[in-house]
Amino acid sequence: MRAWAIVAGALLLLVVLWDAFETIVLPRRVTRRLRLARLFYRATWVSFRKLARLRRPGAARENFLSVYGPLSLLLLLGLWAAGLVVGFALLHWGLGTRLQLPPGMGGFAASLYFSGTTLFTIGLGDVAAKSEIGRFLTVLEGGTGLGFLALVIGYLPILSQAFSRREVNISLLDARAGSPPTAAELLRRHAHPDSGEGLAQLLVEWERWSADLLETHISFPVLAFYPSQHENQSWVAALTTVLDVCALIIAGVEHGPLRTARLTYAMARHAVADLSRVFYQPPKPPNPDRLPLEELGKLRQALDAAGHALPAKKGVDEKLTRIRQTYEPYVNALGEFLLMPLPRWVPPERLKDNWERTL
Secondary structure, eight states: OOHHHHHHHHHHHHHHHHHHIIIIIOOSOOOOSOOHHHHHHHHHHHHHHHHHHTSOTTHHHHHHHTTHHHHHHHHHHHHHHHHHHHHHHHHHHHHTOOEEOOTTOOHHHHHHHHHHHHHTTOOOOSSEEOSHHHHHHHHHHHHHHHHHHHHHHHHHHHHHHHHHHHHHHHHHHHHHHTTTTOHHHHHHTTOTTSHHHHHHHHHHHHHHHHHHHHHHHHHOGGGGGOOOSSTTOOHHHHHHHHHHHHHHHHHTOTTOOHHHHHHHHHHHHHHHHHHHHHTTOOOOOOSSOSSOHHHHHHHHHHHHHHTOOOOOOHHHHHHHHHHHHHHHHHHHHHHHHHTOOOOOSSOSSOOOOHHHHOO
């Protein structure tokens, strides 16, 4: 027996299986920093993000970033599978499992090959266990392989469904807040006589969307790396736009659904604060400021024209600043980490929406 191989194999199996359980099965945030999946994403995302920064912002960068989410998931699954194969191979080798081998094969390589064919239930039959402990490990590994493949098969559709739910509201925001979305454009498109009921209904939908985002992205953080369908849209920008609108209504915008805005703001702010903790991104105020005095003046003009006047009072400006300070550092930290730029408050010019540019 090789005691160190037995201990290393058992430890590797426990680490991989527990990490897969926490990532796929456990429906809550794991606060422990030392995790295989977290170390994997931290190492790969840092390198991938550096490569993405070498490309110009726009379609080229977004197309490059769109590869990371699905590719990293496949690589993580491959890493888990490799860990299981090596772990069981170490157990076979350490326990001295007697194997029926073809000529020219032996040593740890034979145990590794046997472990791989057993885990993936290939069953070629050219290598077989002859000892009782070997047969026991073979059955255990075959069952583990079937369970692992079943988890993977069930895991991918859940991710796809959660991604689709997230993107539905982001796509709907195209005609409601512009492309890219801004708070001024959203309020302009919900001017009288639609300002009350229509805007309130929109904020209710985004309150539920924020709750769903919080639930799915805490349970499956890899979804945060999945970009939206268009380069001028992202879940970070959409959520920031809704928070901006809520902040304006709470600060004192006329004819705004105040109670609904407060409820939506509470849920959306909860989502961005918790997600920044999931990715260990401390709050970081935007630099430069997203709403300097000149931009605030343009915002007031746009709101006045839309019938959503923001009173030019010192108390209103101070209240708006206080509200912004409670969420902007979080969305800015997430935006910089994920390379998803934050939206402006006022659109720079009248741009065509995504649906208008489709031929």
